[in-house]
Amino acid sequence: MQPIIQPIDTAQRLEVTERTHQFIRRAENIYGERFDLIPVRFNLTGTAAGMYRVQNDRPEFRYNPHLFAKYFAENLSETVPHEVSHYIVHTMYGTKARPHGPEWKQVMRDFGAKPVRTCNFDLSGIPVRRHRRFEYQCGCRMHSVTTRVHNMISTGTRQYFCKSCARELVIA
Numbered sequence: 001m002q003p004i005i006q007p008i009d010t011a012q013r014l015e016v017t018e019r020t021h022q023f024i025r026r027a028e029n030i031y032g033e034r035f036d037l038i039p040v041r042f043n044l045t046g047t048a049a050g051m052y053r054v055q056n057d058r059p060e061f062r063y064n065p066h067l068f069a070k071y072f073a074e075n076l077s078e079t080v081p082h083e084v085s086h087y088i089v090h091t092m093y094g095t096k097a098r099p100h101g102p103e104w105k106q107v108m109r110d111f112g113a114k115p116v117r118t119c120n121f122d123l124s125g126i127p128v129r130r131h132r133r134f135e136y137q138c139g140c141r142m143h144s145v146t147t148r149v150h151n152m153i154s155t156g157t158r159q160y161f162c163k164s165c166a167r168e169l170v171i172a
């Protein structure tokens with residue numbers, strides 16, 4: 001067992017937040033639109049490095065402070081533009097654009113980032129939830145569901161629909 005990696009410190013959190021806001025400003029220059037500097041939080045746990053989400057009409061970025069500690073440079077250059085691209089696409093196209101569809105890929109290219117979906121990080125030393133989550137998508141974003149919900153969906157017992165776009169959740 002490797003020791004648990006310490007999460008990034010205040011100075012690094014500030015750097016990640018600034019980089020996130022820089023990409024938002026860059027999108028303003030590229031697309032000639034205004035995008036709010038939305039909150040950046042470091043409360044994501046588990047296997048994902050970042051997430052853009054809208055809860056109760058409030059958009060936010062969530063980053064995983066342990067994965068950022070282990071792969072700081074990679075996350076600054078890959079995860080940050082990845083999540084900002086989700087925000088830009090969501091703001092410009094609403095629920096019409098799929099989470100990793102052509103619009104998202106175009107924003108990634110405009111940012112000079114590779115439009116790839118996930119980084120394969122080695123998770124040793126990263127505290128991972130005891131309760132596994134599964135990534136699903138609708139028409140507008142990613143959803144993280146519990147094992148119980150995943151089992152209901154995969155056995156056809158129940159269907160789940162996104163509250164924002166009303167599309168059915170399918171495994172990502």
Ligand SMILES: [Zn+2]
Nearest residue numbers: 082086099100
């Ligand atoms: Zn994504």
Ligand SMILES: [Zn+2]
Nearest residue numbers: 138140162165
């Ligand atoms: Zn949706």
